Amino acid sequence: xxxxxxxxxxxxxxxxxxxxxxxxxxxxxxxxxxxxxxxxxxxxxxxxxxxxxxxxxxxxxxxxxxxxxxxxxxxxxxxxxxxxxxxxxxxxxxxxxxxxxxxxxxxxxxxxxxxxxxxxxxxxxxxxxxxxxxxxxxxxxxxxxxxxxxxxxxxxxxxxxxxxxxxxxxxxxxxxxxxxxxxxxxxxxxxxxxxxxxxxxxxxxxxxxxxx
Numbered sequence: 292x293x294x295x296x297x298x299x300x301x302x303x304x305x306x307x308x309x310x311x312x313x314x315x316x317x318x319x320x321x322x323x324x325x326x327x328x329x330x331x332x333x334x335x336x337x338x339x340x341x342x343x344x345x346x347x348x349x350x351x352x353x354x355x356x357x358x359x360x361x362x363x364x365x366x367x368x369x370x371x372x373x374x375x376x377x378x379x380x381x382x383x384x385x386x387x388x389x390x391x392x393x394x395x396x397x398x399x400x401x402x403x404x405x406x407x408x409x410x411x412x413x414x415x416x417x418x419x420x421x422x423x424x425x426x427x428x429x430x431x432x433x434x435x436x437x438x439x440x441x442x443x444x445x446x447x448x449x450x451x452x453x454x455x456x457x458x459x460x461x462x463x464x465x466x467x468x469x470x471x472x473x474x475x476x477x478x479x480x481x482x483x484x485x486x487x488x489x490x491x492x493x494x495x496x497x498x499x500x501x502x503x
Contacts (some may be wrong), residue, residue: 292490295497302345303416305409307352307423309361314341314348324356329390329407330383334359335374337408349409365428372431378410379438396442402449413439415450419503421457421496425469433472440476454478457496459485 294316296304306313311324328338339360341348353360362371377386382394392398392407395414404415412418413435425432436454443451456473458466460482470480481499485492 292493292497295494297346299497299500301500301503303347303349303406303409303412305349305351305412305418309350309353309355311341311348311354314343326354330387331389332360333357335371336360336362337374337378337410340409349412351409365430368429368431372434375410375431375435376438378408396446399442399448400446404450410435413452413454414442414448415452417452417503418454419457419500420455421493425456425473427469436473436476436478443477455481457481457483459483459492461485 293312297313297316304313314324324341324343326332326339327342328340330338332339336349336351336353339350339354341350341354350360352362355361362368374386377383378392379395382397383390383392390407395408395411398405399414404411406412406415427433439454442448454477456470456478458470458480463470463482474480483492483495
């Protein structure tokens with residue numbers, strides 16, 4: 292599945308994996324994996340990205356090469372959320388010396404959709420979420436979905452992207468509350484049959500993504 296994902300016609304890939312399994316199919320042995328983000332972050336991962344073969348892989352929960360960056364549990368998620376909120380409403384001037392950006396909300400209002408952080412993608416590109424449970428403990432991601440919905444409802448932005456959430460049909464009953472929240476936040480829900488197993492389930496989604 293990782294190889295199929297890496298070869299999709301998609302240039303921006305967000306992952307919560309700490310390892311580099313997604314990059315491996317596209318990785319030349321002579322290439323040294325190096326964070327090419329606008330900021331060399333130690334703890335959080337607003338800008339953490341690795342460019343390979345024309346694709347950008349954003350490790351939004353940190354990477355295994357930098358153990359301190361790995362996000363686990365409420366303490367780190369809450370700190371991460373604060374950094375995300377600052378990026379949205381205050382900009383980078385108070386938190387990062389190497390980069391000076393206005394608050395994202397100000398940039399969006401004037402039609403600036405340039406990509407510096409993976410957060411920008413949630414307002415500029417269609418997002419396809421698969422293989423992610425989105426547990427409520429991941430408060431930073433739920434905050435972003437909530438804030439995004441508020442921004443889109445309260446401002447006339449020049450771009451109106453969509454977010455899609457793919458999930459196995461067998462989980463519909465157990466995940467009813469989560470799915471209801473996602474729908475309320477404007478996320479498009481896409482269920483796929485998983486009765487034939489994990490591989491068949493993901494192959495259906497990958498086939499769908501080939502045409503995005």
